[in-house]
Amino acid sequence: MSNTPDDILLETEDHMDKSVKYLEAEFRGVRTGRATASLIEMVKVDYYGSMTELKSLAAISVPESTQLLVKPFDVGAVSAIKQAIEQAGMGFNPISEGKQLRVMVPALSAERRKQLSAHVKKLGEEQKVALRNVRRDGNKHADALKNNPAKHFAEDDIENLKEEIQQLLKKFETKIDQLVESKTKELNTI
Numbered sequence: 001m002s003n004t005p006d007d008i009l010l011e012t013e014d015h016m017d018k019s020v021k022y023l024e025a026e027f028r029g030v031r032t033g034r035a036t037a038s039l040i041e042m043v044k045v046d047y048y049g050s051m052t053e054l055k056s057l058a059a060i061s062v063p064e065s066t067q068l069l070v071k072p073f074d075v076g077a078v079s080a081i082k083q084a085i086e087q088a089g090m091g092f093n094p095i096s097e098g099k100q101l102r103v104m105v106p107a108l109s110a111e112r113r114k115q116l117s118a119h120v121k122k123l124g125e126e127q128k129v130a131l132r133n134v135r136r137d138g139n140k141h142a143d144a145l146k147n148n149p150a151k152h153f154a155e156d157d158i159e160n161l162k163e164e165i166q167q168l169l170k171k172f173e174t175k176i177d178q179l180v181e182s183k184t185k186e187l188n189t190i
Contacts, residue, residue, distance in 0.1 A: 003148060005142070005153065005157055009164055011138075012137070017172070019131055019134065019172065019176075020179070023123060023124065027120065027123070027179060040068060040085055042055070045077065054084065057077055057081060059071045068102070085101070085103060092105070108187070116187050117187050120187065121184070124179065128176055135165055139165060142162050
């Protein structure tokens with residue numbers, strides 16, 4: 001880690017921002033009532049012994065609001081892709097149409113919406129824990145400045161740095177709350 005308050009603050013903010021970006025990426029894979037390519041693009045496919053994301057192996061389009069069309073770049077991968085989608089635990093049953101797969105996206109039941117809402121909340125809480133860990137690390141580095149033999153930092157500067165780290169935490173926790181609320185609302189919109 002760095003040796004100036006500004007560096008510590010920048011690195012802390014960068015790590016917190018990465019936690020939020022990670023959550024946004026996870027939420028793209030949580031399905032709502034509509035078909036979108038992001039529902040299955042992260043599905044891992046066993047492609048000749050290597051676990052590869054579906055988006056790297058096929059073009060995924062949305063011909064209708066309740067369907068996905070998967071066109072593999074390598075026709076030999078159709079059965080592996082079909083198997084991976086079935087095993088992804090999303091309740092999809094792809095239909096093989098020769099060189100492509102059609103995936104019907106069924107409407108979500110009230111029970112499934114509840115489960116997904118709970119999952120979204122859990123993902124949000126996990127990222128809040130990650131943010132708090134980043135704050136802890138930032139504060140440790142701030143405390144280490146007290147013992148820095150190369151340069152002396154005033155006690156007030158270190159306390160101000162810790163306060164700024166706390167403000168960052170609040171800012172990013174609010175972002176996470178907004179993302180969770182937005183995704184939950186999206187899940188419960190029929």
